[in-house]
Amino acid sequence: MSAHSSAFAIAFTALLGAPVAAPVMARLAMRLPKALQTRAYLALAGLPVAVMAMSWSGLSSPTYQVNAVAVLAAFWAFLALAVSAFRFESRWLRYTLGPLSILLLALSLFAGTLGGLGTVFIVGDTVPVFTATQAQGRHCQVTSYGNATTDFGGHRVVVTAPVPLLPFLERTVTDQSFEKPRQTPAELCQGLATSPKPGKAPT
Known part of the structure; x- marks a missing residue:
């Protein structure tokens, strides 16, 4: 499913x-x-x-x-x-x-x-539209928003890393929102793969 x-x-x-x-x-x-x-x-x-x-x-x-x-x-x-x-x-x-x-x-x-x-x-605003595995076991998930929460839309990119000794958990490393981005979800993940920083990125 x-x-x-x-x-x-x-x-x-x-x-x-x-x-x-x-x-x-x-x-x-x-x-x-x-x-x-x-x-x-x-x-x-x-x-x-x-x-x-x-x-x-x-x-x-x-x-x-x-x-x-x-x-x-x-x-x-x-x-x-x-x-x-x-x-x-x-x-x-x-x-x-x-x-x-x-x-x-x-x-x-x-x-x-x-x-x-x-x-x-x-509910559609909470489901990832793109996922990717990065270095050191990190995961990047991209969800779209705008269907019900805003009038404009964009992408929210969350990068997570596994918790040492607790493989069933992961912690958030980066959580950024991009309003009307020109990049594709894959490009957004790639851009955050090198130096993820918490906070919201400029649109």
Whole structure:
């Protein structure tokens, strides 16, 4: 399955499955013995926090599909925790996370059905249109943007390097955006292969 097909399949599974998966996960956590409930809620809260922390620190999986599934799992975990908030003793959690969960579940259902066309454009902006392997095991990925996020368009070029002793992870070395570039994606990767520097390149 191509990256584009995988992206759409994962995105629509996350959106359409959320209204069912989140309440089921919340129900399973509620039925656990009290000694295990706290651990279950900590796990539900820890998954989205871990995914966000890895994203902010520039760490990810070399496989696009694995990253997408991780985001899906974090999304479902957060929704399950939010749905569970209706049974929490804290009024603050009940009155904030509870209504938020209903809103997010409704938005998920809308984005996966009536708003599916917009979802396709948004997801399309996240899928690499070109990938290349560089020296020292580095990978260069180019994604196009402009379908849904801007009025002009361009390319985002991300160069990653393997993490020593952790072959299942890679770290971001360069993340640059090129507005309306004249170069092809392959040429953009080649231009960053020698001396990648973080930040945005001039257009």
